[in-house]
Amino acid sequence: MTAGKEAGPPVTDRRTAGWRAWALLAPMLAWLMLFIVVPTAVLLVYSFCERDELGRVVYTFTWDNYQRAFDPIYVRIFGRSIGYATLTAAICIVAGFPVACYIGRAREELRDRLLLLVMVPFWTSFLIRTYAWITILKQEGLLNAVLRSLPFGAGPLDLLYTPVAVMIGLVYAYLPFMILPIYGSVEKLDGALIEAAHDLGAGPLRVFSSVIIPLTLPGIAAGTLLVFVPSIAMFAITDLMGGARVPLIGNVIQNQFTQARDWPFGAALGVVFMALFAVTYWILLRFREREEAAG
Amino acid sequence: MSAKVELCGVTKRFGAFEAVSEVSLEIAAGEFLTLLGPSGCGKTTLLRLIAGFEQPTSGTIWLGGVEVTHLPPYRRPVNQVFQSYALFPHLSVWENVAFGLRMQRVPAAEVTDRVRQALELVSLAGFDARRPQELSGGQKQRVALARALVCRPQVLLLDEPLSALDAKLRQAMQLELKRLQRQVGITFVYVTHDQEEALTMSDRIAIVNRGRIEQFGSPHEIYHRPATAFAADFIGQANLLDTRLIAADGSGARVRLAGGLELVLRAAAWPAGVETALVSIRPEKVHVSKSKSRAQSTFAEGETNMFEARIEEEVFKGATDHLILATVAGTRLSAVVANESALGEIFHAGDRVFCGLHADDLVVLRVN
Amino acid sequence: MKSPKLSPYVLGAVLALAAPVALRAAGELNLFGWSEYVPQTVIDGFTKQTGIKVNFETYSSNEEMISKLVAGGGRYDLVQPSDYAAEAMIRQKLLAPLDTAKLTHLKNLMPEFVRRPHDPEGRFTVPYMSGTVGIVVNTEKVKTPVKGYRDVFQPRFKDRIVVLNDSREIVTWALYSLGLPINAIDAGSLANARPLVASWVKLVKVFDSDSPKTPLLNGDVDLGIVWSGEAAILWNQNKKFQYVIPAEGAHQYIDVLAIPAGAKNKAEAHQFINFILRPEVSKLVSAAFPYTNPNAAARKLLTAAELANPASYPAGGKLETFRDIGKVAADIDRLVTDLKSAQ
Numbered sequence A: 001m002t003a004g005k006e007a008g009p010p011v012t013d014r015r016t017a018g019w020r021a022w023a024l025l026a027p028m029l030a031w032l033m034l035f036i037v038v039p040t041a042v043l044l045v046y047s048f049c050e051r052d053e054l055g056r057v058v059y060t061f062t063w064d065n066y067q068r069a070f071d072p073i074y075v076r077i078f079g080r081s082i083g084y085a086t087l088t089a090a091i092c093i094v095a096g097f098p099v100a101c102y103i104g105r106a107r108e109e110l111r112d113r114l115l116l117l118v119m120v121p122f123w124t125s126f127l128i129r130t131y132a133w134i135t136i137l138k139q140e141g142l143l144n145a146v147l148r149s150l151p152f153g154a155g156p157l158d159l160l161y162t163p164v165a166v167m168i169g170l171v172y173a174y175l176p177f178m179i180l181p182i183y184g185s186v187e188k189l190d191g192a193l194i195e196a197a198h199d200l201g202a203g204p205l206r207v208f209s210s211v212i213i214p215l216t217l218p219g220i221a222a223g224t225l226l227v228f229v230p231s232i233a234m235f236a237i238t239d240l241m242g243g244a245r246v247p248l249i250g251n252v253i254q255n256q257f258t259q260a261r262d263w264p265f266g267a268a269l270g271v272v273f274m275a276l277f278a279v280t281y282w283i284l285l286r287f288r289e290r291e292e293a294a295g
Numbered sequence B: 001m002s003a004k005v006e007l008c009g010v011t012k013r014f015g016a017f018e019a020v021s022e023v024s025l026e027i028a029a030g031e032f033l034t035l036l037g038p039s040g041c042g043k044t045t046l047l048r049l050i051a052g053f054e055q056p057t058s059g060t061i062w063l064g065g066v067e068v069t070h071l072p073p074y075r076r077p078v079n080q081v082f083q084s085y086a087l088f089p090h091l092s093v094w095e096n097v098a099f100g101l102r103m104q105r106v107p108a109a110e111v112t113d114r115v116r117q118a119l120e121l122v123s124l125a126g127f128d129a130r131r132p133q134e135l136s137g138g139q140k141q142r143v144a145l146a147r148a149l150v151c152r153p154q155v156l157l158l159d160e161p162l163s164a165l166d167a168k169l170r171q172a173m174q175l176e177l178k179r180l181q182r183q184v185g186i187t188f189v190y191v192t193h194d195q196e197e198a199l200t201m202s203d204r205i206a207i208v209n210r211g212r213i214e215q216f217g218s219p220h221e222i223y224h225r226p227a228t229a230f231a232a233d234f235i236g237q238a239n240l241l242d243t244r245l246i247a248a249d250g251s252g253a254r255v256r257l258a259g260g261l262e263l264v265l266r267a268a269a270w271p272a273g274v275e276t277a278l279v280s281i282r283p284e285k286v287h288v289s290k291s292k293s294r295a296q297s298t299f300a301e302g303e304t305n306m307f308e309a310r311i312e313e314e315v316f317k318g319a320t321d322h323l324i325l326a327t328v329a330g331t332r333l334s335a336v337v338a339n340e341s342a343l344g345e346i347f348h349a350g351d352r353v354f355c356g357l358h359a360d361d362l363v364v365l366r367v368n
Numbered sequence C: 001m002k003s004p005k006l007s008p009y010v011l012g013a014v015l016a017l018a019a020p021v022a023l024r025a026a027g028e029l030n031l032f033g034w035s036e037y038v039p040q041t042v043i044d045g046f047t048k049q050t051g052i053k054v055n056f057e058t059y060s061s062n063e064e065m066i067s068k069l070v071a072g073g074g075r076y077d078l079v080q081p082s083d084y085a086a087e088a089m090i091r092q093k094l095l096a097p098l099d100t101a102k103l104t105h106l107k108n109l110m111p112e113f114v115r116r117p118h119d120p121e122g123r124f125t126v127p128y129m130s131g132t133v134g135i136v137v138n139t140e141k142v143k144t145p146v147k148g149y150r151d152v153f154q155p156r157f158k159d160r161i162v163v164l165n166d167s168r169e170i171v172t173w174a175l176y177s178l179g180l181p182i183n184a185i186d187a188g189s190l191a192n193a194r195p196l197v198a199s200w201v202k203l204v205k206v207f208d209s210d211s212p213k214t215p216l217l218n219g220d221v222d223l224g225i226v227w228s229g230e231a232a233i234l235w236n237q238n239k240k241f242q243y244v245i246p247a248e249g250a251h252q253y254i255d256v257l258a259i260p261a262g263a264k265n266k267a268e269a270h271q272f273i274n275f276i277l278r279p280e281v282s283k284l285v286s287a288a289f290p291y292t293n294p295n296a297a298a299r300k301l302l303t304a305a306e307l308a309n310p311a312s313y314p315a316g317g318k319l320e321t322f323r324d325i326g327k328v329a330a331d332i333d334r335l336v337t338d339l340k341s342a343q
């Protein structure tokens, strides 16, 4: 490299731009540090510690927490949590897709109103909404009152504190997170493609399976992630609506931080949990990359 | 394999707005028909009615003698090439073309054969694995064509398929489309608002205006015998002259223009019960010469209307000379003169000239 | 131990909050107490009587209190730990010995609440309120007598039972049923308890430590094992909810007042403890929170209805406080988690 190339305004410019870029990035980096890097680091450190008799964290180094995390008991709970989350995501797709399609294809003013309705639940606290479900589902609740008043006299349903109630709670809580991204995809979907498929001899079902589904797949995938991840870690609904009978991994972790007072073990479970997500996400990414390279 | 298409008194209303009014049209099997008209005149709506994406408010639609008015699009032996191509972005070129066959549950081996043939037909062999996003406009258009053709429809509908292409590619594609149509022998219903495209490709042209068919005929008829002022003006250039009837007989008429100029018409009968009418003549049919005998001699036979005029404006365009003429009686005419040889006459603004109009070239227009 | 009124979901948020800076000034008291456990009227009354300004800060778990105490240096003058937490704090020298000469009303306390294992000599703590974990029965639904744990966990009550969502509590009931010690737990006693706990968790409809009264009130369950405080509220709402101390024995918790070793206003802290020990003040606490009042003089001032509440003032029974059981706690948690999960 010659001296002439080294000197000169371009270098100065670039340095200024770099400085500015960092200045612009700073708030976001600070946010990332404060709310993601630091808590994760704390969790990681805790997971190798021990608890003392008061449940306080003692800074030693031990693998015990991880050994315990891979105990078949907890592995099975992990598995069940994944099952619940999968079912929740599946029901949300089935229930959310038609809604998203309807909203996406509706007239503009109607669409805005419907979108607002989807978001209305967020105006109240999540816990209050969960308690509302309890008053609906409880034995002397709204649902059973309605059932009793029906002419054919359906017997009272024992729904609250059952896995069904948990599913209702989970689907209710996360359905909007499925509807919104699918709506985004549907809205972008070119109506001419649907007509083209009809034109080529596809009936409504085939149009749905061979055109609408594949083209809204990004929305479905985003929605699935948005529903799956939080519902796997959810503990409030299993506690309040499921009666805490069947522990999910969220309950186990939460329990370590409250009643069991074993923060290091809770931290270890949390780290395993995050690692599981990171790995799954990485595999999915690789899978998509490979698919793209092949397709 | 091709079918005729009939529209009987089809009307389509969107709310209070009538997009298609009482259209009756009979398209012969294997014909290349063009719907030609300005933007918003209802061409796409007509096509969508034939394809089944819209239901007529009244009237019936028939394909190959079978009524299809209320059949859904996927039950009609019709395929469409969309204005925007509407290729499936998630499928490869191959899968896009195979889509219709898969919907018809054609056996896999046959699918392979027919898709390959269709891609060869549109010269896209070797593009199988590409995604639509990776194609040029012309290539996309050809995929859309192959996708529609591979289904062997009885009627192929094309909605301004070339409008997105540049002039050169458009011309090449026009020829290719025409060649294809002859090769496969399917009825083509082609929508365009480009008059030149319509003239080049069509067997017959339907001029559409405000939801109605203004004229339906061969390109030749449409050009030489425009039926209405709209048709005359929409295709090519036309001198439109206000005339008043002096005398009429079975095959023509004698008329007078506002300034007093009198003309003899022989192109068609003067409409009965009408005193005044518009008469059209194409600028290239206005013969101009500085010498009277020369002007007269251009007409081999038949009746000629001769009068003197002055050149008001002259625009040299290479192959042709465009003149604006003013007659002694004050009538303005535009004329196009071919510059056949360097030794031909040279015109300048201000020159006095003789004009000749052949009685057969003066067309009486219908009033709507 | 006081049953947490605040939902544990806010725990994380509370932990993140910075405590206000304590003011160092004469005539001030920095009180660090449970949320919803010290009536505002009592605090106001103390300020009115003594002129001492009270800075009141709350917590929702013993662990939170201890970690803030350790981190905050001499920021707090008076804390309110549960028995087992006080025991550990004494052992770790986090508490200052009390000057009993200043606590003139100490004699008001009933002997069964003082010098308990967490503070055998009574040098560091003064009981504030107490409670038990016992059986509550909806007598409209359950007609047969329910006296002990085995009466609750009967197949015919399947899906009609609510219990605390707390592993050590559940194991403790099994140990009581088996006649095993509840504060000397080892692998052997856990192995013995395991089949019993396994059969019990199958019968339970709701595990809830925060508000076990809710499913009882809603009619979703008919009986349960809950904090006495919850049972007292149930009784106040409807007399059909009867509270029973299990015949096999029951867990008793005693929340105490204690002065941190680094407290800067020890004199004021003593004054506050002595104020609480006054019968007419202690009575106010009882009126607001129907736990068991350890103050004999205060009990004399309670209404007949308050005294008649079997959840606040149960008739006798074998009561024991929890002691620290060390690493076995993790085994207990694993055992209960496993058995719940195995259903």
Ligand SMILES: Nc1ncnc2c1ncn2[C@@H]1O[C@H](COP(=O)(O)OP(=O)(O)OP(=O)(O)O)[C@@H](O)[C@H]1O
Pocket (backbone or CB within 6 Å): B014, B017, B019, B037, B038, B039, B040, B041, B042, B043, B044, B045, B046, B193
């Ligand atoms: N769904 C609809 N609702 C209301 N009006 C419509 C609808 N579709 C078409 N129109 C109206 O009908 C008329 C004809 O529309 P059409 O799309 O058939 O025009 P076109 O001839 O294809 O025009 P272009 O050359 O611009 O494509 C237009 O005025 C249009 O506004």
Ligand SMILES: [Mg+2]
Pocket (backbone or CB within 6 Å): B043, B044, B045, B159
């Ligand atoms: Mg159009």
